[in-house]
Amino acid sequence: MRVLIVENYDGTGLGQVGAALAEANAEIDLRRPYLGDTLPTDTTGHDALVMFGGGQNALADDAYPYFPDLMKLIRTFTDRQQAVLGICLGSQLIARAFGGENHIGTAREFGWQKVSLAPEAKADAVLGGLPAxxxxxxxxxxxxxxxxxxxxxxxxxxxxxxxxxxxxxxYGFQFHFEADRALVRQWSAKFGDLIAQKRPDWTETMEADAASFGADADERGIAIARAWVAAI
Structure with a gap:
């Protein structure tokens, strides 16, 4: 199994997606197009595509001119029934690739928050085993x-x-199921100044929030990652 991973921003990490791919002995082809890496023109040599998040928005073609090519690649993988995973910015690019509208600055969230499954998730191969x-x-x-x-x-x-x-x-996921407590701590150290603009109290509250929600979030996150890898 060979998986193309597109990193859209420095320091995002693979988190629990990387752990699940390692468990499956997957070969990873990591591309950083924001640093000039080229993207494949088709799916030859890859079984799946993963795209992670970033500080930019999904309409930022001027600053990130590879976005249109990445969306073509999303459609090609999908047309060939090969697995695709987009997280945060990755999910927004999937939505855009298939005609969805991106709404910029209208849905701000930071930290551990609850999500609820839709009725359609009960029969889904990736999310069907999770709590409501x-x-x-x-x-x-x-x-x-x-x-x-x-x-x-x-x-x-x-x-x-x-x-x-x-x-x-x-699959598109707006939430960061890949971000276990270890990755959240890495982000908190690397992006501390940026986080402080969103949550000035984050340094004081992070460990308490991690203790309250982190274990449950980590358990659900690795379950999603393993189920998506199994769908490849």
Whole structure:
């Protein structure tokens, strides 16, 4: 199994997605197009595509001119029924790739928050085994409308569309299920000044929040990661 991973921003890390891929002995082809790495023009040599988040929005083609090519790649993988996973910015790009609208700055969340599964998630191969509601880590300002034909799988009061599926196994997750407590601590150290603008009290409250919600969020996150890897 060879998986193309597109990193859109420095320091995001693979988190629990990386752990699940390692368990499956997957070969990872990591590309950083924001640093000039080229993207493949088709799916040859790859079994799946993963895209992580970033501080930019999904309409920032001027600053990130590879976005249109990445969306073409999303559609190609999906058309060939190969698995795609997009988290945060990655989910917003999937929505845009299939005709959804991106809404910039309208859905701000940070920290561990609850999401609730939609009824359609009960029969879903990736989310069907999860409880109806669970905590997960959030860090986003934007949201999106669902593309035509997409299956809505989860939401909350801030962002109605927190997870969705297109086709067989193209999944968009607005929430950061990949961010276990270890990765959250890494982000908190690396992006401390940026986080302070959103949550000035984060340094004082992070460990208490991690103790309250982190274990449950980590358990659900690795379950999602393993289930998506199994769908490849």
């Amino acid at each position: 509601s669970f905590p997960t880590f959030q860090w986003h300002d934007d949201t999106f409308s669902l593309p035509e034909g997409a299956v809505r799988l989860a939401g909350n009061a801030v962002a109605e569309n927190q997870a969705f599926r297109v086709g067989r196994a193209t």
